[in-house]
Amino acid sequence: MTNDAIAVEGVKKQYGQFEALRGIDLQIPYGEIFGFLGPNGAGKSTLIQILTTLALPTSGHVNIAGIDVIAHPDDVRFTIGVALQDTGVDPLLTGRELLILQARLFGMNKKAAMERASELLHQFGLEEAADRRVKTYSGGMRRRLDLSLSLVHRPKILFLDEPTTGLDPQNRLSLWELLRSINQETDTTIFLTTQYLEEADALCGQLAIIDHGQIIERGSPQALKRKMRRDVIDFEFMDRQTAEKAFEMVTSKEFACAIADETLHVFTENGAQDTRILLPLFEECQLEVVGLKVTPPTLDDVFIQLTGQEAK
């Protein structure tokens, strides 16, 4: 039907009265690292569940590697690798045992399964821990094991749900490195959701931002940042209440702004000039500014401006 790795057309998902997805369209070419961003409850997990054969859409079409997900889930399972946040592994088995089991369930014979397990343990730096039970693994090791499990059958397309959530910066960087090398060496298409915008910025060639079950923006990280007005002014206040008062006031002056915790982000073409206009206004209304920063936009700002929320 299409030549794309992932083709989503008019996908809707309804839970009773609640519309989790309201018409998603996506075309992702082979070889891409695609980032999917959105606040909690925006529909990220629902979409990834549909793409990975765990759930059915209420309406719409999904083709993965040209295979219809709704009609042929098992054929899709052979072509995709999946590491979801809401899956786990049996802590009573060892890393090697889990890898061999996974390989066997994907149809490899015993010998091939054992070889593939050793190969992956080596590639992911898990050789030393290979024959220890998973319950003794650290968070970073578990994450690497989970990723290696998803690659056992050499899938063409990889789905990762928040692959680095909860990892310390060092482990996060090394996982990014791994993902890049998987993408480059085997030309594996990677679809990942993340709540870290710097992660999307560092890894992804293309992004989509979802909110309230709809894709509200897409493009490369660079293009998204360029779309922003030039500067972002962050006014930090004593508390949320003050920040909200400031928000109302600034909005009434027709500035584009968003609020996150005690900080008001104002998006503007000229940061220096507008700071000089806004500061006296806050003073007049006795809204005490405790911190001030003028910066070029980050992906965080794109996200905040689009969804009105911080990416958490």
Added chain:
Amino acid sequence: MSTMKTYRRSFFRDLLVLTKRSILVTLRVPFAIIPNLAISLFFLLVYQAGLSGIGSIPAFGGAHYLNFILPVAIVSGAVGGAGGSGQALIRDLETRYFTKLRLTPVSRTALVLAPMITGMLQLMVQSTLIMIVAYFMGLQVPTGILGAIAVILLASGWGLAFAGYAVAIALRSGNGQTAQAATFIFFPLLFLSDTFVPLSLIASSWLKVASTINPTTYVFGAMRSILIQGWQAKPLLEGLLAIAVLAAITLIWAATTARKTLRRA
């Protein structure tokens, strides 16, 4: 597609691989098996020690009390062993390894069947152990070794029926507490019956009625006939019928629950 040619689907390979894994995991948590075996042996040793004298009451027809109480130990062990298959599923649901398995092309039937087979194997090993202990306590069976095997097979059939129940509850609830609570059905099933004395010696009429309705009574009946009197068609057929009816009900329930749980929604 090249990837699909390299990998073949096979129900039996899936079942074998998953059952092996299930057995491995069971052996790694021996503390889950030991209490169950201990309770069975407790029944055997304590009731034999405390009540063996009543074997001389005419209602026992000259049978040794050991032969009379042995089926209680075996059935209680069987129910516990079979319940383990539900516990194994719950563990996978709680660790979410189950979802990981669902993302592979593994046979959905094998996914549910593997822990049941493991439960059955556990039950058979346990029943054999209890038999051996009883042998060293002086058990003599008129039907010999074949009789002992027949009793173990009856226990397996009864266990299978209970495994169906345990699996259905596990899939339905998905949490350990509910499944644990549901195994308490084991108590009325085991004790509202001619557990300790023959039906003719039970004085209260409500317990008599309950015993007559309780299918376990007929399983005890079949086992005791083999262990005490020899091969007899009537109690044996009654026992088999009770097992067949109950197993049919619980296994159909388990299968429909599994289909519902594993279906994409």
